[in-house]
Amino acid sequence: MDDMDVYMQFGRKVAAARKSKGMTQADLAKRVAFTRASVANIETGRQRVMLHDVFAIVAALGGQSILDFVPERIAPESMRDVAFVGDGASKEDELAMLQIIELATTGARS
Known part of the structure; x- marks a missing residue:
């Protein structure tokens, strides 16, 4: 799975959930302080x-x-790029976030 696959899968799930709630993109944008675009x-x-x-x-x-x-699984080599693109996190914060992401993406789901 490449980095963009993560965002595409997330986006599809957002769109499906939004539509199932009868919300427009503008409705969701207003709730999360984004633009409709x-x-x-x-x-x-x-x-x-x-x-x-x-x-x-x-x-x-x-x-x-x-x-x-x-997505249920993220390739380990992609985790760093997904979590830390340009955010300026300290090495300690990066390590903590990588551990959280690894637990979240490799743990059992109900």
Whole structure:
């Protein structure tokens, strides 16, 4: 799975959840303080999403867990790029986040 596959799969799940709730892209955008164009780009996988924004989107869609919206497995070599693209995190923060991501993506799901 390449990096963009992660965003495409996330976007498809966001779009499906939004439609199932009867929401428009504009409705979702208003709830998470994005533009409608940003929501459209997220849903098509063209826009990368920061982790705190993933939580906001999932909450706005009434999701129980972000794990319901992200791919089940992420190739280990992709994890660093997905988590830390240009965020300036310290090495300690990067290590902590990698451990969280690894647990979330390799653990059993219910």
